[in-house]
Amino acid sequence: MMDLKFQFESLIDFWQMAGHGPYVWACYALTFTSLGLLLWAPLRRRRALFEQLRRQQRITEHEQQLKSQSAG
């Protein structure tokens, strides 16, 4: 397709970006952190919900056990 060449002499040059490093890396860091948070938030909500429902189910099971014990 096309010749893809690494555009910097070294990793240090890559980091510094000829003086524009702070601008570029700040943007990328902020963006990927934000995207990560967007991904993590629904997962956390889901896990918390399932934990709550599991607890609820255990309580209901326990109550039913007690009921069947006392009925018998």
Add this chain to the structure above:
Amino acid sequence: MNWQWFHRLGSPRWFYEKTNAWVPWLSVISITLLMVGAAWGLGFAPADFKQGNSYRIIYIHVPASFLALAGYYVMAISGAVGLIWKMKLADMVMKSAAPIGATLTFLALITGAVWGKPTWGTWWVWDARITSMLVLLFLYLGVMALQGAYQHQDTANKASAILSLVGMVNIPIIYKSVDWWFTLHQPATLKLTSESTIHASMLYPLLLMIVGFYMFFALVLLMRTRTEILEREKKTKWVNALVQAGNR
């Protein structure tokens, strides 16, 4: 035309079960595109003749801006569908889209500001496009605030939908601002009907990032909507069956 699928959307459960397989696929595709696009744009695309390396912010700024606008369409259209057809799922999509769109608008504004400093010498200017994007952020935040402002979810949804729809007037203003007014922000480089003014070596990673951001938006929107469905239906048998089956 078969409209059955539209009627099926009346059941959030049907939507939830139908989209089970989509999440892993969207995750792999979107994250791969974002990683490849970012690496390519950062390290393998040539530096800009005038701007040097600061232009590499384009690989975030442009996709975020596109999605800030596309996300608004999603929010407004699903709000309208919920309003007209009283479809619960549409309301959930609208609610889920708002924080994602707000985040992307925020990223577009911040990356634009950071890019503007070395390029234009200023962090901020009350330029037509930039100001109307700020208004877009406020609209998103307004929709989110309305969701929490009412006792009844139905009223909140109506209010959010109406604000979203009224705010649609901002969208053509954002698009055409660079044509209608003398702006600092440059006019469109990517064109659908004629040749783009950006070089191919810089364009390809940009296209990857744009598609990657679209896929990522779809992924996160889907995840949020699905979680919203589970929360609203947490008293039902099918959700509790999911929990019992050992899902996390």
